[in-house]
Amino acid sequence: MGKLLEHLYFSHTSGILGQLRINIENTKEDILIFGSSRASHHYNSLTLADETHLSTYNLGQDGQGMYMNYALLKIILERYQPKMIILDLNLNEFTSEKKRYDRVSRLLPYYKRYDAVKEVVELRSDFEKLKMLSFIYPYNSMLLKLLFGRTETQTLSYNGYIPLTESKNPKPETPNPKPETRNPKQQTDHGILNYSVKFLNLIKERNIKCYVFTSPHFTNEKIFSRSVSMIDSICDSMGIKYIDLSFTKGISDNSEYFRDVHHLNSKGAEVYTKMIAGMIRGQ
Amino acid sequence: MLFNSLHFVFFFLIISAGYFTIPHRFRWIWLLFASCYFYMSFIPVYILILGFTIVVDYIAGIYIERSESKKRKLFLVLSLAANIGVLMFFKYWNFLNENLTALLHKDQATLPYITILLPIGLSFHTFQAMSYTIEVYRGNQKAEKHFGLYALYVMFYPQLVAGPIERPQNLLHQFKEKHEFENQRVVDGLKLMLWGLFMKVVIADRLAMYVDAVYENSSQHGGKTLAAATIFFAIQIYCDFAGYSNIAIGSAKVMGFKLMTNFNRPYFSRSISEFWTRWHISLSTWFRDYLYISLGGNRVSIPRWYFNLFIVFLISGFWHGANWTFVAWGALNGIYLIFALITKDWQDHLWKNNFISNTVQCLITFILICLSWVFFRADSIQEANLIFTKIFSFDGKLFYDQPSTILYCLLGISILFFVESFDHKHNELLYILNKPKGIFRQFSYALLLVMIVMIGVLEGSEFIYFQF
Numbered sequence: 001m002g003k004l005l006e007h008l009y010f011s012h013t014s015g016i017l018g019q020l021r022i023n024i025e026n027t028k029e030d031i032l033i034f035g036s037s038r039a040s041h042h043y044n045s046l047t048l049a050d051e052t053h054l055s056t057y058n059l060g061q062d063g064q065g066m067y068m069n070y071a072l073l074k075i076i077l078e079r080y081q082p083k084m085i086i087l088d089l090n091l092n093e094f095t096s097e098k099k100r101y102d103r104v105s106r107l108l109p110y111y112k113r114y115d116a117v118k119e120v121v122e123l124r125s126d127f128e129k130l131k132m133l134s135f136i137y138p139y140n141s142m143l144l145k146l147l148f149g150r151t152e153t154q155t156l157s158y159n160g161y162i163p164l165t166e167s168k169n170p171k172p173e174t175p176n177p178k179p180e181t182r183n184p185k186q187q188t189d190h191g192i193l194n195y196s197v198k199f200l201n202l203i204k205e206r207n208i209k210c211y212v213f214t215s216p217h218f219t220n221e222k223i224f225s226r227s228v229s230m231i232d233s234i235c236d237s238m239g240i241k242y243i244d245l246s247f248t249k250g251i252s253d254n255s256e257y258f259r260d261v262h263h264l265n266s267k268g269a270e271v272y273t274k275m276i277a278g279m280i281r282g283q
Numbered sequence: 284m285l286f287n288s289l290h291f292v293f294f295f296l297i298i299s300a301g302y303f304t305i306p307h308r309f310r311w312i313w314l315l316f317a318s319c320y321f322y323m324s325f326i327p328v329y330i331l332i333l334g335f336t337i338v339v340d341y342i343a344g345i346y347i348e349r350s351e352s353k354k355r356k357l358f359l360v361l362s363l364a365a366n367i368g369v370l371m372f373f374k375y376w377n378f379l380n381e382n383l384t385a386l387l388h389k390d391q392a393t394l395p396y397i398t399i400l401l402p403i404g405l406s407f408h409t410f411q412a413m414s415y416t417i418e419v420y421r422g423n424q425k426a427e428k429h430f431g432l433y434a435l436y437v438m439f440y441p442q443l444v445a446g447p448i449e450r451p452q453n454l455l456h457q458f459k460e461k462h463e464f465e466n467q468r469v470v471d472g473l474k475l476m477l478w479g480l481f482m483k484v485v486i487a488d489r490l491a492m493y494v495d496a497v498y499e500n501s502s503q504h505g506g507k508t509l510a511a512a513t514i515f516f517a518i519q520i521y522c523d524f525a526g527y528s529n530i531a532i533g534s535a536k537v538m539g540f541k542l543m544t545n546f547n548r549p550y551f552s553r554s555i556s557e558f559w560t561r562w563h564i565s566l567s568t569w570f571r572d573y574l575y576i577s578l579g580g581n582r583v584s585i586p587r588w589y590f591n592l593f594i595v596f597l598i599s600g601f602w603h604g605a606n607w608t609f610v611a612w613g614a615l616n617g618i619y620l621i622f623a624l625i626t627k628d629w630q631d632h633l634w635k636n637n638f639i640s641n642t643v644q645c646l647i648t649f650i651l652i653c654l655s656w657v658f659f660r661a662d663s664i665q666e667a668n669l670i671f672t673k674i675f676s677f678d679g680k681l682f683y684d685q686p687s688t689i690l691y692c693l694l695g696i697s698i699l700f701f702v703e704s705f706d707h708k709h710n711e712l713l714y715i716l717n718k719p720k721g722i723f724r725q726f727s728y729a730l731l732l733v734m735i736v737m738i739g740v741l742e743g744s745e746f747i748y749f750q751f
Contacts, residue, residue: 001733127289136736143737144687 002135008146009109009139015149017142019160020106023059024075024114029159030054032076034069034199035088037062041263042088042215044273045159051277054083058160066093066195067104067120073202074116084209084280087199091214091225091246094188094196108138123191163266164259193230200238211280212242216251216272218258223247243279251275284324286530287483287741294321295534298440302538307461311431314458318438322403325444329402332369333438339365340412341433344419344426355420362416366409373401378605404444406602410569412437415451417573424451432458439540441531445524447545447565454542462539472536474728478702478713479529481731484739486695487522490515492740493688498660501670505679509670516660517653518696521549524563550652551707553634553644555619558652566602570595589624593617603659608667612658619651691738698734 012018031054033043039060049056059072069087076082104124110117111132122128131137139146203210212235214228228244235242251257257268264272284290298317305313323330343362347355371379380394387393415436418424427433436455442448497504497512504512528545535542545565552558559567578591593614600613623630634640657674661667673679683689705714716727735741 125289130289131741134736136733137741140736140741141691141738144690 002139005136005139005142005146006109009142012146012149015145017145017149020061023057023061023072023160024110027057027059027076027082028055028080029057030083031056031086032073032082032084033058033060033086033088033160034073035060036064036090038090038215038263039064039086039088040160040162041164041259042269042272043086043161043276044163044266044269045161047270047273048277049159051274052280056159058158058162060088060160061106066192066199067123068107070195070199070202071104071107071114071116071120073199075110075114077202077206081206082208084211085203086276087210087212089196089212089214089227089231091217091223092227094193094227094230105140108132108140111138120195161269163269164263165266188226188230196231197234200234200240204238204240210240211276212240213276214244214246216248216257216264216268217246218252218255218261219247220253221247245272245276248272248275284321286527286534287480287488290324295537299534299537303464311429311435311458314440315431315435315438318435318440318443321440322438322443325403326400332373332402332405333408336366336369336409336412337434337437340416340437341427341430343416344433345428347416347419348426359416359420363413366413370405370409372397373399373405375605407446407448408437408443410448410566410602411442411446414448414569414573415455418451424455427451427455439535441535441540442542445527445531446563447528447531447543448569449543449565454540457540460539465539468539469537472533472538474713474716475533475536476530477533477728477731477735478716479526479531479533481735481739482522482526482529482699484735484741486699487519487526488740488742489688489691489695489738490519490522493683493692494519494660496684497682501661501666501673504673504682506673506675506677507679508682510674510677511681513653513657513660513670513674515692517550517649517656518699520656520659521546522695522699548703548707550649551645551703552648553641554630554648555616555623555651558648559616559620566599570599574598589621592620592624596620606662607664608658608661611664611667612655615655615658619655694738 009017010021012021029045031048031052033039033045033048033056037060040058040062041060043056043058043060045056045058048054059069061068073085104120107117107121111121112118121132200210200212212231214225214231217223223246225246228246232242232244246252251264251268251272254268257264257271259265284294294317298313301313301317302310319330322333340362343358343365346358347362350358376394376397380392380396383393384391415424415427415433419426427436432455435458436449436451437443439449439454494512494516497508498516501509525546532542532545543565545563547561547564549558549561552561575591575595578594579587580591581588583591594617596613596617597610598613600609600611600616603609603612634644654671657670658664658667661670702713702715705718706712708714711717716724716731719727
């Protein structure tokens with residue numbers, strides 16, 4: 001049964017499973033964008049390619065964090081060296097949250113293929129090695145996607161960039177992100193912090209040009225974030241450019257550019273991508 | 284250590300194998316050691332709290348048995364005060380403090396806040412310990428002179444943190460009996476554990492994804508979504524808690540211990556009173572035996588009878604947690620029950636004993652119970668009121684993040700309904716797993732196991748009732 005699931009998984013060339021496979025095995029673009037759903041919805045790969053004249057691929061995925069970013073980058077660097085890497089960080093990137101470890105589960109099918117995946121998957125629990133003895137476990141909760149996931153094709157059309165058009169969720173009532181990003185008492189996850197440094201070190205070692213951004217939120221004021229100050233000092237010490245754009249006048253205060261408080265819609269993404277392309281060109 | 288973790292699987296295998304390997308006279312030491320390890324795997328230092336109540340109740344039991352009349356009562360009261368005192372301090376101190384502060388219209392807290400976490404399973408083992416001293420006082424149970432065996436009665440790992448809340452008459456003597464390895468009993472225990480795990484990781488934890496997403500943003504969702512989330516929560520909490528109970532009962536059964544049944548297909552109940560004979564049976568009977576009957580039960584005037592019922596449900600609600608939502612949940616169930624009693628003659632006349640009538644009664648009971656779960660799941664009375672308002676308006680679109688979430692939820696619920704329908708029809712637990720012979724039986728076990736690995740939520744989430 002495990003073999004059948006493996007065959008089904010690796011025969012996917014489209015949909016969410018196919019996208020991860022492409023991210024890992026096929027990317028060859030000059031600019032790679034890493035990050036969570038905010039990265040995947042905020043950076044229009046085609047616009048950025050037009051503006052910078054460099055081919056661009058967006059590797060951002062819903063719920064993805066630094067562990068996934070690190071594993072992806074390490075695998076990709078074994079294949080080729082991109083010219084530029086853009087990392088989008090969330091305002092609560094380093095706050096402690098169990099979900100971040102659970103989300104690494106997307107990489108389980110690659111556990112036996114790549115050491116980088118093995119490294120981050122084993123961070124989940126002491127028993128992960130043992131669980132991986134099962135041939136079915138790597139495909140846990142993927143059954144419906146394995147059977148019907150091929151129909152999800154939109155993610156491939158725009159080099160990984162997923163535009164948000166229609167509003168599935170209710171409109172934001174207040175122009176501020178969730179209050180937890182304001183809570184100074186929230187604990188820091190030193191594991192994520194450590195992997196952020198490892199991620200940036202990989203880039204530094206290879207002399208790859210790198211930009212770290214925090215893209216806009218729907219807000220009318222600057223938001224307190226310890227993660228921002230942490231990444232700011234890390235990037236500073238490593239000589240990497242970090243720009244906090246979470247509150248960008250003209251974007252952050254314009255409801256027409258947002259699908260919800262955390263995500264720009266395609267219109268907002270277009271404006272934002274052009275803005276950062278200008279920054280990159282200006283360097 | 285959670286029942287749905289690999290840590291527990293290894294623990295269970297080692298403890299069960301060790302139990303049958305070592306001589307009978309040393310088994311209590313083995314089980315006590317295992318139970319201490321199990322409890323200390325959460326927050327080690329809290330074993331001291333447990334140790335305190337064990338010592339107090341052990342001594343109280345002996346003195347209650349030795350004493351006469353008033354002195355006997357005094358030792359019982361001292362024991363109950365110690366147990367309730369510990370419970371009140373750790374579980375209700377901050378709640379009482381907050382309400383006192385609000386009542387006195389003060390800006391700052393009247394008393395200092397305690398910032399330590401609630402010891403896991405405190406309400407469960409406190410109630411189990413109290414049942415011992417009460418039964419000794421009533422003369423139904425001899426005081427246990429063997430300290431180790433008494434400690435094991437309170438700490439027996441399968442039911443230590445979330446029940447079933449045992450009675451000394453049922454459990455204590457079992458520690459003295461020699462249990463041989465019986466293949467059929469071990470298989471039955473493992474089967475129960477497998478089904479319990481399925482209920483937890485395939486059904487409850489999957490439903491929790493949807494329920495949490497909706498209830499954590501209840502103001503953002505419409506009536507249809509909130510109604511769906513409430514129905515899902517009803518199934519989630521059942522599968523979570525009954526799943527836990529099945530693993531507890533099954534793991535004890537493997538070693539030859541018979542724990543009391545805690546759930547008996549509650550959503551097949553045709554009335555609220557029937558529901559309460561099928562839901563969390565060990566707690567319902569605890570309240571019946573030690574509170575309801577002590578208040579006079581139904582051998583009093585009708586208004587007093589109703590009052591007794593209401594007060595029992597109110598306290599039962601408060602037992603679940605230090606929040607007015609739990610009190611409201613208990614009160615609503617009390618009101619349901621009193622209303623059912625008042626309208627009993629009319630209902631007897633209305634409902635016939637046929638399939639349609641029974642199904643309608645089951646549905647009405649389920650809906651009423653679902654409505655009461657709103658209080659149980661909401662964070663505050665205000666939030667519960669908002670949810671009720673939205674549910675009854677039944678507006679908005681049905682929210683679903685990914686179609687697969689809903690499909691997995693519906694698949695789990697369908698399997699649960701399928702299995703329990705057969706159990707209900709044949710009045711036999713896990714009938715569908717017991718009925719097939721030979722290879723088909725093995726196939727059904729394998730299918731459950733594969734489904735757990737394939738579609739279960741294997742992130743080791745906590746059981747809801749751990750917080751109580």
